[in-house]
Amino acid sequence: MVHDVGLLRDIALGIVFAAILGHVARVIRQPLLLGYIAGGVALSPQMGLGLVTSAENIELIAEIGLIFLLFIIGLEIDVRELRRLGGSMLSLGVGQFVINSLLGLAFFGWLGYRVAGGHFDLVYLAIVISLSSTLIVVKLLREKFELKILSGRLTLGVLVVQDIWAIVFMAVQPSLHDPGVLRIAGSIVGGAVLVAVAFLASRFVLAPLLEVSASRPELVLISSVAWCFGISSVAHQLGLSREMGALMAGVSISAFPYGSDVISKVTGVRDFFVTLFFVALGMKVPVPTGDVLGQALLIVAFVFVSRFIAVMPTVALLGDGLYAGAVTSLNLAQISEFSLVILTLGAGYGHVSERTGAVVLTAMILTSLISPYVITWNDRIARVLLRPFERGPAVPIAGGPGARAHAPLEIVLLGHFRIAQAVLDLVEDKAPDLKKRITLVDYDAHRAHAVVARGFRWEYADLANPDALEHLGIEDARLVITTISDTFLRGISTRRLVANLRRMSPHAMIVMTGEEKTDAHDLLHAGADHVLIPGEITGERILELLTDGGAPRGR
Numbered sequence: 147m148v149h150d151v152g153l154l155r156d157i158a159l160g161i162v163f164a165a166i167l168g169h170v171a172r173v174i175r176q177p178l179l180l181g182y183i184a185g186g187v188a189l190s191p192q193m194g195l196g197l198v199t200s201a202e203n204i205e206l207i208a209e210i211g212l213i214f215l216l217f218i219i220g221l222e223i224d225v226r227e228l229r230r231l232g233g234s235m236l237s238l239g240v241g242q243f244v245i246n247s248l249l250g251l252a253f254f255g256w257l258g259y260r261v262a263g264g265h266f267d268l269v270y271l272a273i274v275i276s277l278s279s280t281l282i283v284v285k286l287l288r289e290k291f292e293l294k295i296l297s298g299r300l301t302l303g304v305l306v307v308q309d310i311w312a313i314v315f316m317a318v319q320p321s322l323h324d325p326g327v328l329r330i331a332g333s334i335v336g337g338a339v340l341v342a343v344a345f346l347a348s349r350f351v352l353a354p355l356l357e358v359s360a361s362r363p364e365l366v367l368i369s370s371v372a373w374c375f376g377i378s379s380v381a382h383q384l385g386l387s388r389e390m391g392a393l394m395a396g397v398s399i400s401a402f403p404y405g406s407d408v409i410s411k412v413t414g415v416r417d418f419f420v421t422l423f424f425v426a427l428g429m430k431v432p433v434p435t436g437d438v439l440g441q442a443l444l445i446v447a448f449v450f451v452s453r454f455i456a457v458m459p460t461v462a463l464l465g466d467g468l469y470a471g472a473v474t475s476l477n478l479a480q481i482s483e484f485s486l487v488i489l490t491l492g493a494g495y496g497h498v499s500e501r502t503g504a505v506v507l508t509a510m511i512l513t514s515l516i517s518p519y520v521i522t523w524n525d526r527i528a529r530v531l532l533r534p535f536e537r538g539p540a541v542p543i544a545g546g547p548g549a550r551a552h553a554p555l556e557i558v559l560l561g562h563f564r565i566a567q568a569v570l571d572l573v574e575d576k577a578p579d580l581k582k583r584i585t586l587v588d589y590d591a592h593r594a595h596a597v598v599a600r601g602f603r604w605e606y607a608d609l610a611n612p613d614a615l616e617h618l619g620i621e622d623a624r625l626v627i628t629t630i631s632d633t634f635l636r637g638i639s640t641r642r643l644v645a646n647l648r649r650m651s652p653h654a655m656i657v658m659t660g661e662e663k664t665d666a667h668d669l670l671h672a673g674a675d676h677v678l679i680p681g682e683i684t685g686e687r688i689l690e691l692l693t694d695g696g697a698p699r700g701r
Contacts, residue, residue, distance in 0.1 A: 156203045160425040161418075163188050168421075177282050177514050179424050179483060183507075186428020193433055211423025212490060213392045214415065217374040219484065220396020221412070222280075223309050234464045238300060238457070239307025242478075245456035246276035253448055257441070259502070266322050267502040270492050273315055274485035274506060275449060278478040280305045282514060286521040287477065296466060296593070297473035297524075304457070304478060312484050313397075316390045319488075322497055336384040340394050344377050348398035370399065370412055389491055427486060432504050442508035449513055450479045468535055469589060469608070472528035476520050480513035481506065525636040529608065555585050555623040560609055560643075561630035562588035562597070565659065565680065569629065574600060587618065610638035612646045621650050627657040631665075631680075640665070641672050648673030 163185035171181030188194040250272030259268040283301060292298040317337035352373055359365040374395045381391025432438075453475040461471030489506055492498040520527065557580070559566050566586060573580050578601075585603040594604045605618050609628075620626065626647055632640050644658050658674040660666055666677040 152200055153203050153206065156198045156200060157422065159189055159197050160185065160422055160429075164421045164425050175518060177285075177518075179281065180511060180514055182421050182424035183428035183431070183511065186425040187431050188428075189425070190429040190431065192431065198429055211419045211421075211426060212389055212487060213374065213378060214419035215423050215487060216389045216392040217396045218412070218420065219309075219487075220393040220398075221400050223306075223397050223400055234466075235300070235303035236307065238460050238464060239304045239310075241460045242304050242453075242456045243276050243308060243311045245460075246452050247272045249452045249455060250275050250448075253452075257444070265499055265502075266492070266497045267499055269322070270489060270498050271502065271506070273311075274488050275445060275452075275481060275509075277308050277312060277482035277485050277488075278305060278453075279480045279482045279484075279514065279517070280309070281483055282480055282517055283477055283521070286518060290522070296470045296589075297477065300461060300466065300470060300474040301477040304474070308482070309484070312482075312488065313390075313393060315488065316393065316491065317386065319390075319491060319495060319497070320385060320387060322495070336386055337390070340377070340381050340384055340386060340391065341398075343380055344394045344398035347377075348373075352399070367412060367415070371415065373399070387491055389487070427490070427507070431507060432500065434504070434508060438501065438504050438508055441505045442512060445481075445505065445509035446512050446516070449481065449509070453479045467606075468532055469528060472532055473524045476524040476527055479520060480517040481510040483510075486510060525610070529611070555619055556583045556625070557585065558620060558623045558626045559584060559586045560588075560626065560628045561634070562586055562593055563630050563634055565629040569627075570597070570600065570602060587615070587620075609635065609643060612650065615646070616650050620647070620654075621652075623651055623654045625655050625657070626651055628659055631659045631661045633661065641668055644669055644672045644674045 164182045165185075167185040167188065168178050168181035171178050171184070186194075189198045190196070191198075251268065254268050254271045259271055261268050283305065287298050287301065314337075352369070355369060356366055359369060374392050377395035377398070378388040378391035381394070382388050454472070457475040457478065458468060458471035461474060462468050485506065489498055489503050493500075493503055559569060566588075570584075570586070573584065581601040582603070585605055586597055587605050587607050587609070589606060589608050594606070597604045607615055607618055609615070628640065628643060628647075635643070640658055640660065644656060647654070647656050655675045656673060657676045657678065658669045659678050659680065660669055661679070661681075663679060663682065666679060669677045
């Protein structure tokens with residue numbers, strides 16, 4: 147029996163080249179998906195070695211990969227997060243997308259893009275350029291420990307709302323060729339029916355099925371994949387795209403407790419097919435021309451400028467300040483992988499020209515290359531950009547607690563993170579008389595109201611800015627405690643900070659927090675009176691418990 151092994155060969159080549167270029171991306175500290183796209187480019191007949199030439203095989207690989215990619219994106223969308231965002235976060239998410247889209251319509255219309263001849267390049271560009279990369283942003287913020295600070299939470303809130311906007315647009319994509327009210331309404335109704343079917347069936351059919359299959363991981367995996375393709379077929383019957391069905395299949399699972407278990411079991415399948423999708427995307431990249439590169443560079447510039455226009459004023463109006471708005475804008479200044487999904491679907495419908503797809507892909511690659519450096523240096527970049535807006539030594543917070551006149555400081559806690567929170571909890575529980583004597587200094591204005599409501603003082607200041615600390619009157623403090631180590635400080639090190647503090651507060655007792663025993667010597671030499679090493683304190687407490695012979699609970 148003779149078999150056509152062309153598809154298997156092309157898949158094998160795609161995986162091999164994706165692995166090779168993925169390792170190159172890792173070494174040069176770039177997102178892995180850029181390595182996968184580069185692997186596809188290396189295989190393509192346009193710019194690469196021409197090892198994969200079958201357009202049918204490429205399209206089949208891309209379609210399967212796209213369905214799995216949307217399924218996984220759906221699994222990672224937590225609809226319950228919308229309830230936790232709060233009104234201000236939702237306002238920011240809605241405002242960012244609407245303002246960005248309107249700016250996109252004006253900008254790309256000025257560049258000459260139109261809605262004509264069955265193509266909707268202008269609409270697609272305005273939508274896809276408004277979406278930021280969850281994959282890149284979350285990874286980099288997690289590495290910087292910035293997911294929990296104000297700008298990190300604002301960034302995540304915007305990303306969640308962006309996902310919802312993308313889902314809504316995908317629901318109306320099939321009706322763009324005939325954008326009448328009834329047609330669009332029919333698409334929205336079809337989307338609503340799909341959501342209802344997916345969530346009801348997931349709760350009453352899939353949930354019990356996965357529960358009884360929990361002891362057989364391979365059965366959970368195959369049931370989840372079957373669910374993905376089943377809901378995709380329902381979407382197709384309702385006049386929606388199969389990819390939209392795959393997305394809703396994932397969202398319906400993520401809403402229930404077993405969603406995390408399914409994610410863990412389909413990770414291998416996800417990585418395989420997502421890799422193939424980006425490899426197939428790279429295979430279709432045309433030879434870049436000067437026109438395409440020029441348009442892509444204009445889009446990169448537009449992404450940065452439009453994020454600031456859409457995000458920074460909105461954040462300031464919501465009372466979180468210009469600094470948080472600037473950092474959030476920088477965090478969101480890239481094009482999403484979800485944008486490539488929407489463009490791929492648009493190309494399948496005949497909505498988007500090949501040139502537009504090439505321009506956006508090139509711009510996405512450029513922003514993905516730039517974004518890791520921008521997010522890494524977001525603090526310094528934001529402070530430089532905000533210098534023209536400064537009034538006094540520190541960037542003002544609209545309506546924030548720092549706007550009031552400063553009372554004399556006595557006990558100062560610098561930095562609001564785990565240790566500072568623990569100190570505030572213990573003071574409130576065991577020594578409430580100290581509350582009025584303690585001032586917490588941090589730039590995370592989002593937490594200020596809760597701190598003040600508990601009876602503590604809070605002041606805004608960037609610890610990397612000595613002028614801001616001096617402006618607070620820190621030279622009069624009796625005790626200054628830095629509760630964060632180098633891992634969490636931005637724009638300054640603990641050694642430079644303690645030197646600044648000693649210069650500003652020569653008579654204060656200064657307590658610093660280090661990470662290793664070796665830090666204690668350096669910080670003491672730089673001017674600290676005491677150095678706390680959290681790991682060492684924890685170790686001493688564990689030793690007490692061990693030598694105590696296991697004291698009863700509660701002791």
